[in-house]
Amino acid sequence: MLVPLIVFTVLALVAPQVFPGVTVRNGWTAFMVAVVFGFLNVVIGWLITAVLAVVSFPLIVLTGGLFKLVVPTLVNAVLLKATDGILREFELKGWVPAFGMGFLFALGGMVVHAFG
Numbered sequence: 470m471l472v473p474l475i476v477f478t479v480l481a482l483v484a485p486q487v488f489p490g491v492t493v494r495n496g497w498t499a500f501m502v503a504v505v506f507g508f509l510n511v512v513i514g515w516l517i518t519a520v521l522a523v524v525s526f527p528l529i530v531l532t533g534g535l536f537k538l539v540v541p542t543l544v545n546a547v548l549l550k551a552t553d554g555i556l557r558e559f560e561l562k563g564w565v566p567a568f569g570m571g572f573l574f575a576l577g578g579m580v581v582h583a584f585g
Contacts, residue, residue, distance in 0.1 A: 478502075490561065491566045505555055505556060510544075541575040546567040546568045
């Protein structure tokens with residue numbers, strides 16, 4: 470439980486350096502982004518993932534499973550936009566930064582699952 474929190478806090482600190490349009494005021498804000506994102510992921514992330522998996526099933530089959538790599542990025546982007554709506558110190562200026570940060574968080578999630 471602590472490792473994902475640390476990984477996503479670090480990624481929230483790195484994201485503004487990598488993606489223009491992402492604003493994280495300080496380390497505390499990055500920590501809060503990780504906490505709120507994690508909470509939203511537990512509460513509604515599974516539902517969004519399930520719906521996207523069902524809706525995108527034909528694309529997953531047609532691409533030999535490659536489209537399945539896109540689903541976590543989409544889910545993370547939606548959850549990060551929701552996090553943006555909750556935290557004043559965190560801002561995503563549009564969907565492009567949300568998808569970029571969502572991809573970064575998807576990679577972080579893969580690392581956490583691989584070593585956790």
